[in-house]
């Protein structure tokens with residue numbers, strides 16, 4: 001069985017009707033049961049994501065926070081993204097790299113990637129997330145393989161956020177040294193998915209949905225999934241992402257599963273988010289996920305503001321990006337030859353603090369920043 | 378009476394083993410070690426960064442008097458565990474190795490099959506191998522034959538603080554194993570540590586409960602005392618339990634007189 005069956009089942013589910021029917025008693029009962037692995041079911045997750053649960057945020061936070069400490073300790077992992085190409089043939093209506101956006105595109109040469117790697121590893125970061133747009137002609141597999149192999153010399157863990165591939169191609173990148181895979185469905189609601197992905201390979205909903213499964217089969221030891229908040233209804237999207245994560249946990253017990261909750265910010269050329277996820281909604285999502293899946297990792301990116309990220313440490317987040325640059329060559333410009341031109345960012349960073357400042361904040365919050373938590377052995 | 382824990386060719390006066398993984402700060406580790414008297418501390422090699430600055434270097438925070446017990450956390454196969462162990466030794470972390478091969482990321486339960494395979498290889502290479510296992514008397518016997526220096530059955534899933542969920546199985550290992558038995562994982566309270574020691578365990582490893590306490594040094598001390606009390610109770614051969622009342626001066630004692 002693939003996640004497609006579950007996703008299909010919930011395409012016709014009356015989320016709004018269900019959410020409206022959730023009573024405080026039902027939320028209380030779900031919350032009371034929370035605390036162990038797999039003790040909450042789909043209904044409990046819906047209850048905890050419902051409007052009625054917003055009155056329970058504090059007790060949810062107390063329990064979620066205790067679970068995070070129990071399973072992850074008082075530690076926060078750190079990583080940084082590294083964009084190596086902004087060429088893209090997709091038409092995602094929400095993204096600054098959309099093929100219709102006119103800007104000078106860049107693809108880093110291996111030498112330029114090495115400059116970037118030196119700059120980021122110099123900041124103490126040992127976990128890197130490599131990103132590209134979707135343009136296989138510009139970033140073919142052998143280029144990506146070489147890039148990964150090069151990055152393993154500078155980082156102890158190399159994660160990928162590229163475009164969906166088949167199992168064999170993922171197998172090759174895994175062999176080259178990449179150990180984990182990030183792929184966001186962006187939006188689980190199928191009609192909306194079609195609407196915001198009008199053209200390009202990304203318009204294939206099913207191929208994208210099953211990407212994490214292909215990644216797990218290809219040998220990646222960690223999978224990170226999520227939904228891009230701002231497109232669909234935040235509550236039902238949070239539910240689908242949670243369901244997807246639990247499916248992956250069960251289907252691939254040897255894989256470490258984590259969730260991200262990117263919220264749309266204003267990107268160059270992008271559309272304004274149509275379903276804003278409020279701070280309260282964001283926190284509720286995190287808490288509900290943690291209670292539903294005590295062992296799941298939760299990543300928070302620099303899309304969020306510094307002040308907001310400071311608070312999330314106590315609410316069950318486990319990994320933070322830090323010192324991020326979301327433009328190609330952003331870490332080594334202007335010293336990187338050939339990268340003097342102004343580049344375009346994929347999304348705007350709100351927390352612009354340095355890696356050291358983020359580490360200081362984590363320490364001040366009573367946690368330990370962990371720069372290295374895996375090694376490609 | 379000298380009562381020491383013997384592992385490989387080394388002996389320890391403390392039977393409390395501790396961990397480093399979940400502390401709010403690396404700086405809390407040394408005071409915890411001092412307060413608890415723990416002489417063996419486990420470190421995930423995957424967290425060790427030889428290039429890290431001094432303030433971020435975990436090895437710099439461990440007292441010289443304490444023996445390092447590197448672990449293979451993160452390994453999903455015997456092969457990976459073996460590689461991690463070799464890297465650990467080459468990096469100067471000594472001959473001890475705690476094998477953790479986990480293929481279930483939800484409950485973090487060890488894979489006995491892969492663990493045995495890694496033990497076989499590493500014991501031959503002269504490592505002092507302490508393998509983490511699901512409690513099972515057969516694996517305990519096989520690990521002995523493979524050259525392990527102890528067997529480490531889990532009390533309950535790692536980090537769960539659920540105590541000795543597997544008590545009955547652990548008791549069988551204690552009763553039959555020729556290796557020292559160190560209960561690892563799941564111990565959340567000093568009373569549970571004491572209980573494991575009363576059952577006859579040779580030691581316990583406590584990480585989460587100490588590392589996530591408000592006062593980590595005090596928690597370390599509490600566990601150390603509990604381990605000592607449990608050990609003393611075991612050695613003293615406490616009277617056994619009975620389902621019915623037994624008068625301390627038997628009523629029919631005169632008949633034997």
Ligand code: SF4
Pocket residue numbers: 088089090091092095096097098099132133134202
């Ligand atoms: S979201 Fe990704 S696939 Fe879509 S336009 Fe942006 S870079 Fe391309």
